[in-house]
Amino acid sequence: MSKTPFGSAPNLAGLDHFAINIRDLQVSSNWYSDIMGFEVLHKWTTTWMIGRGNIKIGLFLRKTANPIPNPDELLLIQHVAFLVDGDKFGHTVEYLRSKGVTVEGPEDTGIAFSAFFKDPDGHSLEVTTYHA
Numbered sequence: 001m002s003k004t005p006f007g008s009a010p011n012l013a014g015l016d017h018f019a020i021n022i023r024d025l026q027v028s029s030n031w032y033s034d035i036m037g038f039e040v041l042h043k044w045t046t047t048w049m050i051g052r053g054n055i056k057i058g059l060f061l062r063k064t065a066n067p068i069p070n071p072d073e074l075l076l077i078q079h080v081a082f083l084v085d086g087d088k089f090g091h092t093v094e095y096l097r098s099k100g101v102t103v104e105g106p107e108d109t110g111i112a113f114s115a116f117f118k119d120p121d122g123h124s125l126e127v128t129t130y131h132a
Contacts, residue, residue, distance in 0.1 A: 017049065018080055019058035021065050022121045028059050031120050035099050036082075055082070067122050079116070079124035089113055089129040096127070 022028040025048050032038040038050040038057065046061040071078060084092050089106070093115045096103050105115040114128040 014054065017051070017056035017058055018077070019060055020119075020121070020123050021060050021062040023061075023063055023065060024120075025059055025061050027120055032057065032059075035096065035101060035119075071124070079126050081114070081126035081128045084127050084129050086129045086132065089115075089127065092127050 029040055032050050038052045040048055041051045042049045048059045050057050093103055093106055096117055101117045103115050103117045106113045112128050112130045114126050116126050
């Protein structure tokens with residue numbers, strides 16, 4: 001753990017969730033359920049928390065939101081990567097394709113194999129597995 005002028009850095013236990021803006025709660029929830037195996041954990045009026053195991057996503061309803069025209073020109077979270085065990089990576093890519101998801105790759109980044117795809121609102125997602 002690194003030291004700062006105020007003592008040690010916080011002892012983080014993991015990433016609790018990430019949040020995305022979406023246009024339709026039911027459409028996004030259904031997609032993440034059907035494609036990624038997530039389930040609804042809690043519903044508020046304009047926000048739903050979905051999850052699977054220790055991975056959670058906050059879906060924030062923004063009916064009139066516009067997609068980002070060119071993500072490479074803005075400071076933003078570019079994509080989210082889901083880790084897959086190496087022996088399941090090929091199956092995962094084929095499964096996504098069998099569900100009608102357009103998958104780019106896989107590609108070998110030198111340290112991992114990665115494949116990229118998008119959710120119904122165009123958020124960039126990745127499945128990855130590291131070399132042994």
